[in-house]
Every structure is written in C-alpha cells, then in structure tokens.
Amino acid sequence: MKETMVDKTVTYTLEYKGKLYVVEQVPARVCQETGEEFFSPDTVEHIQRLIKGGKRPDRIIETPVFKYA
Incomplete structure (x- = not known):
C-alpha cells in the first residue's frame, strides 16, 4: 500500500473567544x-x-468578514 501522508508545514487558523x-x-x-x-x-x-499565553504576535493582519445571507 502506498503512503499518502506527507510531512509539511501549514497555516493553522483558530477562532478563540471571538477572535x-x-x-x-x-x-x-x-x-x-x-x-x-x-x-x-x-x-x-x-x-x-x-494563543492563550498572551505572547505578542509576530504580526497582525486585517481580515474582511462577510455574512453569507
């Protein structure tokens, strides 16, 4: 059976306490x-x-938010 999993680095997003x-x-x-x-x-x-530790982020980005309806 061929291995289909590969090691990569990815971008992880998470919503926590409204942010x-x-x-x-x-x-x-x-x-x-x-x-x-x-x-x-x-x-x-x-x-x-x-995220919970209060460490200062490396940078801050602005993100547009849309409602589907």
Whole structure:
C-alpha cells in the first residue's frame, strides 16, 4: 500500500473567544489525496500555549468578514 501522508508545514487558523488566530509554519501530516491535516498532541498543545499565553504576535493582519445571507 502506498503512503499518502506527507510531512509539511501549514497555516493553522483558530477562532478563540471571538477572535481569529493564524499560526504559520505549523508541522503537520497531510493526506495527499484529501488534503486533511493531522497534528501531533505536542503541536496542538504548543498552539494552545501560543494563543492563550498572551505572547505578542509576530504580526497582525486585517481580515474582511462577510455574512453569507
């Protein structure tokens, strides 16, 4: 059986307490067939610490928001 998972770095987005957070260069296993991303428990914990820890972000971006209706 051919391996369809590859190691990549991805951009992870998360909404937390009404704010949208973007974390760049996150290590992940990505399925080449579906694009689904899988993260190790250590990676998820690190992302949570970054967002909840109050660390100053590397940069801030402005994001347009639209309602579907």
